[in-house]
Amino acid sequence: MMDEMQGKGMACPPATGDITLNLKNRGRAIEAAMYGPENPALPNTAFWRDMAKEWEVSPEDAKMSRCGNCGAFNRSEEMLQCIAKGLGPEGDPWATIEAGDLGYCEIFDFKCASSRTCRAWIAEDEEVEDEDEGEEYKPSSNAAAEGEEYED
Numbered sequence: 001m002m003d004e005m006q007g008k009g010m011a012c013p014p015a016t017g018d019i020t021l022n023l024k025n026r027g028r029a030i031e032a033a034m035y036g037p038e039n040p041a042l043p044n045t046a047f048w049r050d051m052a053k054e055w056e057v058s059p060e061d062a063k064m065s066r067c068g069n070c071g072a073f074n075r076s077e078e079m080l081q082c083i084a085k086g087l088g089p090e091g092d093p094w095a096t097i098e099a100g101d102l103g104y105c106e107i108f109d110f111k112c113a114s115s116r117t118c119r120a121w122i123a124e125d126e127e128v129e130d131e132d133e134g135e136e137y138k139p140s141s142n143a144a145a146e147g148e149e150y151e152d
């Protein structure tokens with residue numbers, strides 16, 4: 001069900017308003033592309049070592065490629081409105097968005113956090129290919145290139 005934003009002309013992605021779908025897509029990002037780390041505040045040495053290997057860079061360089069500067073990360077005003085609306089009236093959705101620095105992943109179609117990353121990370125000027133519309137994402141094909149198991 002697409003939710004047309006009144007007056008904005010933008011249809012909210014279903015996952016912004018459907019927690020089950022969001023979780024499913026998030027799980028797919030974890031499984032297919034190692035979305036993480038679980039707690040970005042920790043050193044996560046093994047995680048960053050694996051990412052560095054994937055991208056053939058140093059772990060320090062790998063840490064520079066996060067959702068926050070990924071070409072698939074959407075933090076437009078309209079998208080944030082969709083996310084806030086989907087979080088519902090309880091609590092302060094904008095505080096939740098701010099705390100998690102949330103945006104929307106256009107490749108895996110879920111709400112992701114700017115401090116995380118995944119193997120499908122792309123530069124900001126690269127074209128986004130939605131996982132549902134294009135070929136199935138294969139980790140090795142991109143060398144340069146919520147109530148949740150763990151939070152967005």
Ligand code: SF4
Pocket residue numbers: 029033035066067068070071072073104105106107108112116117118119120121122
């Ligand atoms: S494709 Fe980009 S925005 Fe989506 S989870 Fe991976 S790094 Fe984050």
